[in-house]
Each structure stands twice: as C-alpha cells, then as structure tokens.
Amino acid sequence: MSAQVNGSLSYQNTGGTGKEKYVFLNLMEVYPGGATQEQYLACCERLAGADYSAQLWYSPLSGSGGDSLKPVPGSLTTFRSGNTAGLIFGKAKLEIPDTFGGDTVTLQLRAWKNDGGVIIQWKDALVRGASEHFKHVLGGITRDGTPVLGTGNMAVNLRAFAIIPVPEPTYLSAVAAAVVFGWVRSRRRR
Numbered sequence: 327m328s329a330q331v332n333g334s335l336s337y338q339n340t341g342g343t344g345k346e347k348y349v350f351l352n353l354m355e356v357y358p359g360g361a362t363q364e365q366y367l368a369c370c371e372r373l374a375g376a377d378y379s380a381q382l383w384y385s386p387l388s389g390s391g392g393d394s395l396k397p398v399p400g401s402l403t404t405f406r407s408g409n410t411a412g413l414i415f416g417k418a419k420l421e422i423p424d425t426f427g428g429d430t431v432t433l434q435l436r437a438w439k440n441d442g443g444v445i446i447q448w449k450d451a452l453v454r455g456a457s458e459h460f461k462h463v464l465g466g467i468t469r470d471g472t473p474v475l476g477t478g479n480m481a482v483n484l485r486a487f488a489i490i491p492v493p494e495p496t497y498l499s500a501v502a503a504a505v506v507f508g509w510v511r512s513r514r515r516r
Contacts, residue, residue, distance in 0.1 A: 333427045333464025336479040337382060337401060337420035339435065340413050347481045348412030349373045349380065349405070349437045349455075352488035360458075363486035370488055372412025373405045378489075379440040380405065380414045381448060382480070383456075385432040386425050395434055395459075398422055402446075405437075427466025427474045434459050435480075437489050455489035 340346040348363060350370040357365055382401035385394045403415045414435075422431060438451035445451045460483040465476030477483065 331426070331467045332421040332423055333425035333429050333431075333466040333476065334419050334421045335462055335464055335476065336416070336418055336481075338414070338416040338418075338479055339481050339484055341479045341481045345481060346413060347484045347486050349378075349414075349435070350412065350486065350488040351378075351439075351453075352455075352490050353453075355490050357488070360487065366486055366488055373437060373489070374407040374411035376404045377440060377442060378405045378437060379403070379446070379448075380435060380437045382420070383434045383436055384422055386422070386429065387432070395432070404440075422464055425464055425466075426469050427464055427476060428468040428472075429464050430461055431464060432459050433462050433480060433484075435484060435487075437487075439489065451492070453489055453491050455487055457484055457487045460484060 339349065348366070350366040350372055352366070352370045354369070356369045380403050382398045383395040384398050385396070387394065398420060400417070401420060405411065406413045406415060422429075425431060434456050436448045436454070436456040438445065438448050438454035440446070440451065448454055448456075462480055462483060463474075463476040465474060465478065467473055
C-alpha cells in the first residue's frame with residue numbers, strides 16, 4: 327500500500343457571491359449568545375486586515391468536539407479588507423492530517439484579535455470567538471482508492487460568528503477570595 331494521501335477541503339468562508347459566512351467584531355456584545363449573519367450585519371463590523379487571525383481546528387472523529395479539536399497545520403491566516411472584509415485569506419485546498427477522502431470530520435473556525443501579530447494563539451487573545459462545531463466530508467482518495475469530491479468548501483456548513491471580549495474571571499476571583507477568607511478564618515481559630 328502506498329503512503330496515505332490526506333483528505334482535503336476548500337479552506338474559504340465563502341462559496342461565492344451571496345454565500346459568504348462573515349466573521350464579525352461584536353465589542354458591545356449585542357448578541358452574546360450568537361446571532362444570524364443578518365443580525366450581525368446590522369450591528370457589528372466585519373473583521374478586516376492583519377490585526378485579526380483565523381485558524382481551522384478539527385477532530386478526525388466525526389462525533390468529537392470540544393477538547394479533542396486540534397489546529398489544522400497550515401490554516402493560520404488573516405482577514406481580507408475593504409469589500410471582502412470578514413473573509414479569510416484561505417486556500418483552494420487544505421489537507422487534514424490523518425484522514426482520507428470520504429472521512430467526516432468535526433471542524434471549528436476560530437478567530438481573534440492578534441494585537442499586531444503578537445498574539446499567535448487563540449487561547450491567549452483577550453478578544454476572540456469561534457464558530458459552532460460543524461461536520462464536513464473531506465474530498466480526496468478513500469481508503470479503498472476511490473476518488474470522492476466530499477462537501478468541498480467548508481463554507482457550506484459554516485455559520486457566521488463574532489469575536490467578543492473574553493469575560494474577566496470574576497467567578498474564579500470570588501472562589502479564590504472565599505478560599506482565602508476560609509483559610510484566614512481557620513487560622514484565627516487556632
């Protein structure tokens with residue numbers, strides 16, 4: 327058997343005119359739980375330029391999500407500007423490691439304010455967001471050698487989303503204060 331040929335997809339958040347799945351900046355948190363693209367268009371600006379990063383995350387198991395997701399190598403990118411703001415500088419073909427054509431994977435697009443390129447990881451950003459998890463059938467060569475097209479462009483199942491400021495950990499601060507208060511109180515009793 328020859329070396330594995332990874333499954334792939336079109337790494338774009340648009341399928342053409344009228345099929346855009348924009349990423350927005352929602353600093354006022356008008357829709358903190360998410361909104362439709364039309365709602366975001368009415369209140370929020372689209373991400374634009376090199377001050378914003380995006381990266382595709384995946385799990386090769388179609389039922390997976392959450393902590394099992396990992397970044398797709400070569401998917402770190404920035405955003406377009408002008409009339410195409412809100413769209414990433416994607417790739418016509420992005421291979422997904424350890425997969426074959428026909429495999430169903432779980433995907434998530436993550437975006438963040440990178441502070442001039444200083445913040446290179448999503449988890450470190452103070453303003454960030456992520457799409458809902460979505461399923462995608464990869465194109466390429468199947469395990470038995472048959473070529474398949476798959477779903478094609480990831481924009482087919484992607485929904486528009488916004489990045490928002492990360493809330494301060496007030497709950498954790500309250501818990502830490504309660505622990506310290508309890509410790510001080512128990513020390514005084516001794």
